[in-house]
Amino acid sequence: MDFLKIVLIILVIIAVALIANADTGRIYGKIYTLDDEVYEGLIRWDRNEVSWVDVLDGSKDISRKNLRESRRAKRGRGRETSFEIFGLKFKSKGVSFWSSSAQSGIRFGHIKTMEVIDDDRVLLILKSGEELELEGGSTDIGDDIREIIIEDRSEGEIEFVWDDIERIEFSATKKNLKSKLGYRLYGTLTTRRGDEYKGFVCWDIDETLSKDILDGDSRKRRRKIEFKDIKAIERYSSSAATVIFHDNEEIVLRGTNDVDDDNRGIIISDPGFGQVRVSWDEFERLDFSPMGKAVDYNQFDGGRKLQGTVFTDDDESYTGDIRWDNDEEYTWEFLNGNYRGADFYIEMGLIKSIEKRSRRSAMVTVKDGRTFRLRGSNDVDQDNKGIFITLVNGDVELVEWDEFDRVEFK
Secondary structure: OOHHHHHHHHHHHHHHHHHHOHHHHEOEEEEEEOOOOEEEEEEEEOOOEOEOOOEEEEEEEOOHHHHHHHHHHHHHHOOEEEEEEOOEEEEEEOOOOOOOEEEEEEEHHHEEEEEEEEOOEEEEEEOOOOEEEEEOOOOOOOOOOOOEEEEEOOOEEEEEOHHHEEEEEEOOOOOOOOOOOOOEOEEEEEEOOOOEEEEEEEEOOOEOEOOOEEEEEEOOEEEEEEHHHEEEEEEEEOOEEEEEEOOOOEEEEEOOOOOOOOOOOEEEEEOOOEEEEEOOOOEEEEEEOOOOOOOOHHHOOOOOEOEEEEEEOOOOEEEEEEEEOOOEOEOOOEEEEEEOOEEEEEEHHHEEEEEEEEOOEEEEEEOOOOEEEEEOOOOOOOOOOOEEEEOOOOOEEEEOOOOEEEEEEO
């Protein structure tokens, strides 16, 4: 057997192995219904969450302890704070008016069990043992969820509504499963400013799998194209897109929110930092490619307390547990901001450092070395509600944005 044949055989073996294990990155578990039925298999959540890297969105309550600490720290400093209601700005001395809830989200890979509490609230038990309650704020939780599908290993594809479910137990995805809904989409997105983002794709905050449909009108005829047949999608105009097939044939589609400025956004889930959401106005091109190695359930740890050292602009430093923006205090939580027209959601545990660059921006360095100057969110500007550090002796220090210099996470 010559060398070329040996190489080809090896490549085939590798390709078969990748295909066989491609779905190990898919959400998997047991769904327990209120009728005492149990189903097990691959899970598709609210249409656009199908992989462990995807995010369950909601809002969480801010603990009374955190609120008390923030008010006490502000009152003790006697600082003037401002707040805004219906466009009118108010100022107060020493007392802050914080909301008792905050937008939140967590990757499915960190969750051990989910229990439905009521029509818009769930109790999550994380792998770390921590408990977390999330409520609606998106279509991910509650009666507005678009669909919950399980590909049961015995009974096939089954769809549930919110009121069907009692709880879900997540577990590592079984090997050698093949989804009838197709494989997870993966590729590289290029923005109109030339930035590139590579990862798992969610198109129009909806289509995530290879058998999902991209639809639009071409030459006055409706076309329905499975994503597996598409090599690339390129912006044609504000109201149209060019679809490129694997044989390099091209067509222009119009007339639906899949291919015009009613598109709700293209999400790239990057295991190295989190998610990027790009609007149609910023989108230029998406090139699909094989996803390679899946990110499986065992690669998530359920999170831990954020720890590190906070430095002030007058050279003081505080080391301990960190609560960022009086809100994010675990590694599974997200830092939000905008970078060159794209909305970023960076998992806190993947951040190496944050450095203030101005009242309105901060430089964020992730652990793989990439840096992004983020703006447009109270996580990274003067509206930050404060960085709280719990020291080893139990004392709590507050560093406000105007005195903050940088933080280095452990």
